[in-house]
Amino acid sequence: MSKVCIIGATSAIAQETAKLYAGRKDSLFIVGRDDARLTAIAEDLKIRGAASVNQYALDLTDISRHEDMIDTAWSTLSGIDIVLIAHGVLGQQDVCEKDYSEAARVFDANFASAASLLTILANRFEVQKSGTIAVISSVAGDRGRKSNYIYGASKAAKSTFLDGLRGRLQKSGVQVLTIKPGFVDTPMTKEFKKGLLWAKPEGIAGGIVKAIDKKKDIAYLPFFWYWIMFIIRHIPEKIFKKLSI
Amino acid sequence: MYYSWGRYPKVSQKSSPIFWRGDSIPIIKGVSLIPHGLGRSYGDICLNDGNYIIPTRALNHFIDFNPENGRLTCEAGVSLAEIIALAVPHGWFLPVTPGTKFVTVGGAIANDVHGKNHHIAGTFGNHVLDFELLRSNGERFNCSLESNPDLFKAAIGGMGLTGLITKASIQLIPIQNNLIQTETIKFKNLDAFFELSATYGKKYAYTVAWIDSMASGKSLGRGHFIAGKHAGEEFGNNLQAPPEKAIPVPIDFPEFVLNNLSIKAFNLLYYNKQLKKRSSGSTDFNTFFYPLDSIMDWNKVYGKRGMLQYQCLVPYEDREVIRSILKTISDSGQGSFLAVMKIMGDIPSPGMISFSGPGITLALDFPVTKKVFSLFLTLDKIVRAAGGRLYSAKDACMSADDFKAYYPAWKEFEKYIDPKFSSSFWRRVTGEVKS
Numbered sequence: 019m020s021k022v023c024i025i026g027a028t029s030a031i032a033q034e035t036a037k038l039y040a041g042r043k044d045s046l047f048i049v050g051r052d053d054a055r056l057t058a059i060a061e062d063l064k065i066r067g068a069a070s071v072n073q074y075a076l077d078l079t080d081i082s083r084h085e086d087m088i089d090t091a092w093s094t095l096s097g098i099d100i101v102l103i104a105h106g107v108l109g110q111q112d113v114c115e116k117d118y119s120e121a122a123r124v125f126d127a128n129f130a131s132a133a134s135l136l137t138i139l140a141n142r143f144e145v146q147k148s149g150t151i152a153v154i155s156s157v158a159g160d161r162g163r164k165s166n167y168i169y170g171a172s173k174a175a176k177s178t179f180l181d182g183l184r185g186r187l188q189k190s191g192v193q194v195l196t197i198k199p200g201f202v203d204t205p206m207t208k209e210f211k212k213g214l215l216w217a218k219p220e221g222i223a224g225g226i227v228k229a230i231d232k233k234k235d236i237a238y239l240p241f242f243w244y245w246i247m248f249i250i251r252h253i254p255e256k257i258f259k260k261l262s263i
Numbered sequence: 264m265y266y267s268w269g270r271y272p273k274v275s276q277k278s279s280p281i282f283w284r285g286d287s288i289p290i291i292k293g294v295s296l297i298p299h300g301l302g303r304s305y306g307d308i309c310l311n312d313g314n315y316i317i318p319t320r321a322l323n324h325f326i327d328f329n330p331e332n333g334r335l336t337c338e339a340g341v342s343l344a345e346i347i348a349l350a351v352p353h354g355w356f357l358p359v360t361p362g363t364k365f366v367t368v369g370g371a372i373a374n375d376v377h378g379k380n381h382h383i384a385g386t387f388g389n390h391v392l393d394f395e396l397l398r399s400n401g402e403r404f405n406c407s408l409e410s411n412p413d414l415f416k417a418a419i420g421g422m423g424l425t426g427l428i429t430k431a432s433i434q435l436i437p438i439q440n441n442l443i444q445t446e447t448i449k450f451k452n453l454d455a456f457f458e459l460s461a462t463y464g465k466k467y468a469y470t471v472a473w474i475d476s477m478a479s480g481k482s483l484g485r486g487h488f489i490a491g492k493h494a495g496e497e498f499g500n501n502l503q504a505p506p507e508k509a510i511p512v513p514i515d516f517p518e519f520v521l522n523n524l525s526i527k528a529f530n531l532l533y534y535n536k537q538l539k540k541r542s543s544g545s546t547d548f549n550t551f552f553y554p555l556d557s558i559m560d561w562n563k564v565y566g567k568r569g570m571l572q573y574q575c576l577v578p579y580e581d582r583e584v585i586r587s588i589l590k591t592i593s594d595s596g597q598g599s600f601l602a603v604m605k606i607m608g609d610i611p612s613p614g615m616i617s618f619s620g621p622g623i624t625l626a627l628d629f630p631v632t633k634k635v636f637s638l639f640l641t642l643d644k645i646v647r648a649a650g651g652r653l654y655s656a657k658d659a660c661m662s663a664d665d666f667k668a669y670y671p672a673w674k675e676f677e678k679y680i681d682p683k684f685s686s687s688f689w690r691r692v693t694g695e696v697k698s
C-alpha cells in the first residue's frame with residue numbers, strides 16, 4: 019500500500035491516475051483549488067477502493083500556503099511515497115503576445131508554483147531517501163513553436179528544473195519523473211479539433227503509473243511522441259522558424 | 264470525433280462537453296444541444312447535425328455504494344462496465360443490461376434499455392430509484408416516482424430531449440458468483456421458438472434467440488435458443504471479474520468483406536456450430552452478456568459506409584406477423600449477420616414513450632446499401648399494420664408519419680422537452696426535416 023499525494027487533483031489526467039492508485043487500495047491526499055470538485059473525487063476514489071482519501075483546497079499560485087499544505091499531506095499520510103504534480107493552464111497565446119500579464123499568469127501557474135512545491139518536496143524527499151516525485155510537463159516544452167511558445171516556455175522551464183533535480187536527488191534514491199504527454203482530450207483542450215494523434219486521459223494515466231513503477235526518468239506519453247519530438251527537435255532552425263506549427 | 268454506433272448518418276456537429284455535475288449546461292446562441300454518452304446508439308438519436316452535442320463521459324464519479332443493500336448512486340457518464348467492475352466483487356450485478364457494457368447510465372436511462380431478462384425484470388427504467396435532471400435554464404429537478412413523477416416518466420426513454428441527467432441511483436441485484444448457468448437449444452422453425460420461449464421463460468431469467476435470417480421455407484425462423492440464469496451457490500463463490508480480451512479492429516474493412524455470400528456462410532456455420540440439439544453448462548457473464556465486446560469497434564467491420572439496425576416490436580398473439588417479417592427478409596436475400604429475437608414481458612416501464620412492451624422483438628444488422636432502405640420500407644408497412652413499433656435507439660430511417668403512429672404519446676411528451684434541446688433524430692421523426 020502506497021501513500022500518494024496528488025497536486026492538481028481535479029485535472030482529468032490526475033483523476034484517472036488517482037483511480038488507478040485507488041484500485042490498488044492506496045492512501046491518497048488530493049489537492050486542488052475547488053473544494054466541491056475535490057469532494058466529488060474523494061467520494062469516488064473511496065468507492066473505487068482507496069484505503070483513505072483526504073483533501074486540501076488551495077489555489078496553487080498562492081505560494082505562501084505551500085509549506086502548510088505539504089506539511090498537512092506529510093503528516094496525514096505519515097510520509098509520502100509518490101507525489102504527482104499535475105496542475106497547469108494553457109493560456110491564450112494571442113493574448114500573451116499583447117499583454118505580458120497573461121504570460122505571467124501562465125508562468126506562475128505552470129512553472130513558478132511547481133518550482134516552489136518542488137523546492138519544499140525535494141528537501142523532504144532528500145531526507146526520507148526514498149519515493150517518487152512525478153511532474154506533468156509537456157512535449158510542448160521540447161521546442162518553442164510560434165503557435166504556443168508561452169505555454170511551451172513554461173513547460174521547458176519545468177522540464178529543465180526537473181532534469182537538474184533528478185541529478186541532485188539521484189544519490190538519495192529518489193525518482194524524479196518528467197511526464198511529457200502529447201495531445202490529450204481533456205478540459206484543457208476542449209476547444210481543439212481532435213484527430214488521430216489524440217489520446218484519452220485514461221491511457222495517459224496508465225502510462226504514468228507504469229513509468230513510476232518502472233522508475234523511469236522521462237516518459238513521453240503515448241510513447242510515439244518520443245519519435246515525433248525527436249524529429250521536431252532535429253529540424254534545422256533555418257527551416258523550423260518558417261514552419262507554421 | 265463523435266459518431267453513433269452505426270456510423271450512419273454522417274453529420275457535421277460540434278461538441279461542448281460537461282465536466283462536473285455542478286456545472287451548468289453550456290448555452291450556445293442559436294444552436295440546440297443533445298447529450299451524448301458512449302455513442303452506442305445506432306442511428307441519429309445521439310447526434311445533432313448542424314448543432315451541438317454535450318459529451319457526458321467526464322461525469323464518471325461514483326457517489327455512493329452500499330454493498331449491504333446493493334444501492335448505487337453515480338454520475339450519469341459512468342459506464343455499465345465500471346459499475347460491473349465495482350459491484351461484482353461485492354456480489355452485485357446490473358438489474359438489466361443491454362448487449363454491450365460500454366454504455367453510460369445516462370444513455371441507459373434515456374433509451375430505457377432492455378436486456379435478455381425483460382420478461383421478468385422489465386427495463387432499466389424499472390430499476391432506477393431516482394435521478395437529477397439538469398435543464399438548460401439551470402434548474403435542477405430531483406426525479407423519482409414520488410418527486411417530479413412526470414419528469415421522471417418523460418426522461419426515462421426521453422432520448423436526451425428532456426434535459427441532462429447528471430446523476431442517478433439504481434438498485435442492483437445480488438449474485439453468488441460470476442457465472443451464468445446456460446442452456447442452448449437448436450430449434451428448427453418459428454413455432455419451436457415460441458414453445459421454447461414459453462417453457463424456458465418460466466425457469467430462466469435470461470432468454471434470447473439467435474435467428475438464421477437467411478433460412479426459408481420450412482426452416483424459416485430456425486436458430487439457437489439461449490437461456491441463462493445467475494448460477495447458484497453450488498457453482499462456487501468466485502466473484503472475480505472474468506478476464507477481458509478485447510481484440511481491436513484497427514481499420515475499416517473493405518466493403519466486399521461483408522457481402523451476402525459471407526453472411527450466408529456465417530449464418531449456416533453458426534447454425535450448425537452446435538451439433539447436439541441441446542447443450543448446457545456455465546459461462547462467465549462477459550461471454551454470456553457481451554460476446555461482441557470482445558471485439559472493440561466491431562462496427563468497423565461494415566466499412567466506411569456504416570450499418571443500420573432494424574429492431575421492431577410486434578404483438579405475439581398473431582404469429583403470422585413475425586413470420587411475414589422473417590419471410591420478407593429471407594426473400595430479399597439481404598442477410599443479417601446478427602439477428603436476435605426475444606419475447607418481451609408485460610411489466611410496464613415508467614417511461615412515457617419507451618420502446619419496450621409485451622410482444623416479440625426482432626433486431627437485425629445490415630450494411631448500408633441502397634437495397635436495404637427499400638427492404639426497411641416493406642418491413643415498416645408490416646410493423647405498422649400489426650400495431651407494432653420500431654426502437655428509436657437503433658433507428659436511422661423511420662418516417663415521421665410512422666413514428667407518430669408508433670408513439671402516440673409523443674405529443675404529450677413534447678411538453679417536457681427542454682427548449683434548448685433537440686437532436687437529428689427528433690427533427691426527423693417529428694417531420695421538421697425530411698429523411
Ligand SMILES: Cc1cc2nc3c(=O)[nH]c(=O)nc-3n(C[C@H](O)[C@H](O)[C@H](O)COP(=O)(O)OP(=O)(O)OC[C@H]3O[C@@H](n4cnc5c(N)ncnc54)[C@H](O)[C@@H]3O)c2cc1C
Nearest residue numbers: 300301302303304361362367369370373376377422423428
Ligand atoms: C452491441 C450493442 C448491443 C446493444 N444491445 C442492446 C440491448 O440489448 N437492449 C437495448 O435496449 N439496447 C441495446 N443497445 C443500444 C444501447 O444500449 C443504447 O443505445 C444506449 O442508450 C447507449 O447508451 P450510450 O451511453 O452509448 O448513449 P448514446 O448512444 O450516446 O446516447 C443515447 C441517448 O441517451 C441520451 N443521453 C446520454 N447520456 C445522457 C444523459 N446524461 N442525460 C440525458 N440523456 C442522455 C442521448 O441524448 C441519446 O438520446 C446495444 C448497442 C450495441 C452497440
Ligand SMILES: NC(=O)c1ccc[n+]([C@@H]2O[C@H](COP(=O)([O-])OP(=O)(O)OC[C@H]3O[C@@H](n4cnc5c(N)ncnc54)[C@H](OP(=O)(O)O)[C@@H]3O)[C@@H](O)[C@H]2O)c1
Nearest residue numbers: 028029030031051077078079105106156199201202204206
Ligand atoms: N491535455 C493535453 O493535451 C496536455 C498535453 C501535455 C501536457 N498537459 C498537462 O497535463 C496537466 C493536466 O492537464 P489536463 O490535460 O488534465 O487538463 P485539465 O483537466 O484542464 O487540468 C488542469 C488542472 O489544473 C488545475 N489548475 C490550474 N491552475 C490552478 C491553480 N492555480 N491552482 C490549482 N489548480 C489549478 C485546474 O483546476 P480547476 O479544475 O480548478 O480548473 C485543472 O484541474 C497540465 O499540467 C497540462 O499542462 C496536458
